[in-house]
Amino acid sequence: MTSNSPPTDRDASPTPPAFSARSQAVQALGRIDPTTRGVVPPLHLATTFLRDPDNAYSSGYTYARPDNATVREAEAVIAMLEGARAGAMLFGSGMAAATAVFSALEPGDHVIAPKVMYWGLRRWLLREAPRLTFDLDLVDATDPEAIRAAIRPGRTKLVWIETPGNPLWTVTDIAAAAAIAHAAGARLAVDSTAASPVHTRPLEHGADLVMHSATKILNGHSDVVAGVLAAAKPDAFWERLANIRSQWGAILGPFEAYLLTRSLRTLHLRAQAQARNAADLAERFSRHPHVAAVLYPGLPGHPGHAVAARQMEGGFGFMLSIRVAGGEAAAIATAAGVRLWKRATSLGGVESLIEHRASVEGAGTPCPPDLLRLSAGIESVDDLHADLDAALRQAHGS
Numbered sequence: 118m119t120s121n122s123p124p125t126d127r128d129a130s131p132t133p134p135a136f137s138a139r140s141q142a143v144q145a146l147g148r149i150d151p152t153t154r155g156v157v158p159p160l161h162l163a164t165t166f167l168r169d170p171d172n173a174y175s176s177g178y179t180y181a182r183p184d185n186a187t188v189r190e191a192e193a194v195i196a197m198l199e200g201a202r203a204g205a206m207l208f209g210s211g212m213a214a215a216t217a218v219f220s221a222l223e224p225g226d227h228v229i230a231p232k233v234m235y236w237g238l239r240r241w242l243l244r245e246a247p248r249l250t251f252d253l254d255l256v257d258a259t260d261p262e263a264i265r266a267a268i269r270p271g272r273t274k275l276v277w278i279e280t281p282g283n284p285l286w287t288v289t290d291i292a293a294a295a296a297i298a299h300a301a302g303a304r305l306a307v308d309s310t311a312a313s314p315v316h317t318r319p320l321e322h323g324a325d326l327v328m329h330s331a332t333k334i335l336n337g338h339s340d341v342v343a344g345v346l347a348a349a350k351p352d353a354f355w356e357r358l359a360n361i362r363s364q365w366g367a368i369l370g371p372f373e374a375y376l377l378t379r380s381l382r383t384l385h386l387r388a389q390a391q392a393r394n395a396a397d398l399a400e401r402f403s404r405h406p407h408v409a410a411v412l413y414p415g416l417p418g419h420p421g422h423a424v425a426a427r428q429m430e431g432g433f434g435f436m437l438s439i440r441v442a443g444g445e446a447a448a449i450a451t452a453a454g455v456r457l458w459k460r461a462t463s464l465g466g467v468e469s470l471i472e473h474r475a476s477v478e479g480a481g482t483p484c485p486p487d488l489l490r491l492s493a494g495i496e497s498v499d500d501l502h503a504d505l506d507a508a509l510r511q512a513h514g515s
Contacts, residue, residue, distance in 0.1 A: 138198055138314075139385040145194055145378050160375045161186040183363035187371040191378045192345070195335070198314040198384075199327055201347035203355050206362055207369040207377075211310065211330025212237060214344030217367065218275070218306055218326065221357045224250040227272040231258035231289065233282040235308065235330075236478045258282070259421060261293040268301045279308035281425070283464075284438050284474045284490045285483075286311070286412045288421025291428055295323030304354065310334075310465070311436045315388035316429045320349045333465030334435060336380045337387050341373045387467060387495060392432030394469075394501065395493035399437045401502050407447070407509040409487065413437035435493045436464060438474075445486035447512045449473050452489055454508030457500055464492035469501055 141147070148158050164181040168174060178184055188207050196205040208214040215238050219228065230242060232255045242253055256263040258278045267273075276298040280289040291307060298305040306326040307319035313334045319327045329335055331343035348355045362368055369377075392415075399413035414425035415433030425433055441448040452460055458471040470492040474484045493501070 141197055142194055142384055143382050145190065145382060146197060148190060158187070158190055158378075160371060162371055181371075182366055182368060183359075185368065185371050185374065187378075188369055188374040191369075191374045191381065194378060194381045195314075195329075195331075195345055196347055198381075199318055199347040200320050201327070201349065203348035203351040205345055205347040206359060207331070207374060208344040208346070208362060208367045209369055210342050211235075211328070211332055211344035212241070213367045214328050214330075214346050215308065216241060217358055217361045217365075218277070218328065218346065219246055219251070220249060221354060221361055222249070222251045222274055225272070226251045226274040227269045228253050228275045228277065229264060229267045229273060229303075230255055230277040231279055231282055231287075232256065233258075233285050233287045233483055234279040235283045235310070236474075236482065236484075238308075258289045258294070259287050261290055261297060264294055265297050268297065268303075270301065273298075273301050273303045275304050275306060277306045277308070279310075280317075280428075281311045281414050281421075281434055281436065283311060283436070284488065286414055286419075286421075286434075286436060286438060288414050288419075288425045290424045291317075291319050291322035291324055295325075298325075299323070311434050312429060313384065313388050313434070313465075315385055316392065316432050316434055320347070322428055325349050331377060332463065334388055334391070335384065335465075336377050337384070337466055338376075338380055339463065339466040339468065341376050341380070343369050343373055343377055388435065389432060390495045391435035391465075391467075391493050394495065394498045395435045395437050395491075396433060397498045398491070398493060398502060398505075402439055402505070405506070405509065407442045407513045407515070408439050409442045410440040411437060412440070412488075436491070437493070438488050438490045440485060440487045441489060441509065441512070443487075443513060445475070448487045448489050449476070450512035451505070451508045454511045455504050457496065457504040458491075458508075464490075466492070467495045469494035469496055471505070 150158050166178040192205040254267045256267045278289045295305045304325040307324045308328050309319050310330045310333050327347050329345050331345045396415045399411050402408045403411040452471050452473050458469050461470050472490045474490045475486045
């Protein structure tokens with residue numbers, strides 16, 4: 118039994134589907150440990166399982182590399198949040214989840230991906246993926262016509278988008294991209310890490326696959342590295358992904374899955390609070406004398422605001438970037454001057470992070486040198502504003 122199989126009565130007593138996604142997530146689908154009646158299921162660490170006398174596995178578990186009960190519990194919550202009829206599959210990292218999708222393609226297949234996207238995956242596509250012998254075109258995914266123009270009839274099998282797109286927070290119209298991909302016989306996969314299912318559910322807009330770096334806001338406590346895929350419907354491609362995960366040993370460990378389920382219980386509260394902080398900061402810094410521009414889809418002047426307003430609900434996410442007046446030197450000095458914000462890679466945690474992305478990404482980055490990427494946490498927004506405001510003024514000698 119693969120981990121994308123639905124939970125059985127043996128595993129859980131699911132909360133009735135009439136309740137909201139928020140309520141179901143808070144109670145992790147209402148699972149009760151059948152032995153102790155504990156409201157938190159136990160952590161399953163076993164790596165191997167007893168065969169029946171006839172050598173069958175009536176328990177449904179065979180070995181820990183393809184499947185684990187604790188992993189399955191976290192997958193079920195994420196599948197519910199995304200409305201994924203095929204289920205969800207957890208991987209050891211976001212990169213493991215994303216690269217599995219590209220690795221499932223056939224030689225000679227054609228892929229379309231955005232120019233603005235998570236740098237780690239963009240670098241992998243440009244440096245490592247050519248060994249897999251699929252063809253790749255990077256396009257301006259904010260323009261549906263650019264996606265359409267890149268289609269190679271009969272050969273394009275995957276359109277990959279990221280919205281909002283890291284680190285410029287560009288917005289791609291998911292429904293439009295899905296229509297173009299499907300007309301060409303291709304799948305649409307969406308990296309929705311910066312939105313979370315609280316604000317966007319790509320499968321509802323026509324996507325076939327959704328990917329998250331669960332390291333980020335799904336976990337939200339900077340103590341788990343994980344990735345996840347969820348699918349609109351079961352098919353041969355989904356089964357191939359399950360085989361890749363099993364054969365390549367890319368499943369998430371049970372302890373990390375246990376922590377992730379813990380975190381999913383508070384996802385709605387965290388995501389909404391972080392989006393409020395991000396929106397407040399974006400509005401305040403858009404008027405700051407030492408900020409040249411604020412990149413945030415929630416601002417009415419953002420070029421993707423109208424599309425974001427259609428496909429995001431309850432907020433525009435927790436990520437924003439500022440372009441610092443005075444260029445690269447002023448941006449680096451600003452990051453050096455903060456005290457409450459933490460200078461660290463990653464995003465989506467309850468602590469607010471700041472990073473000069475061009476320094477991290479290096480040569481070839483599309484990231485402007487004056488840009489600071491901000492991940493809004495759940496601290497007092499007044500404290501966050503005051504700390505960054507002081508660093509900006511110090512960097513400019515004012």
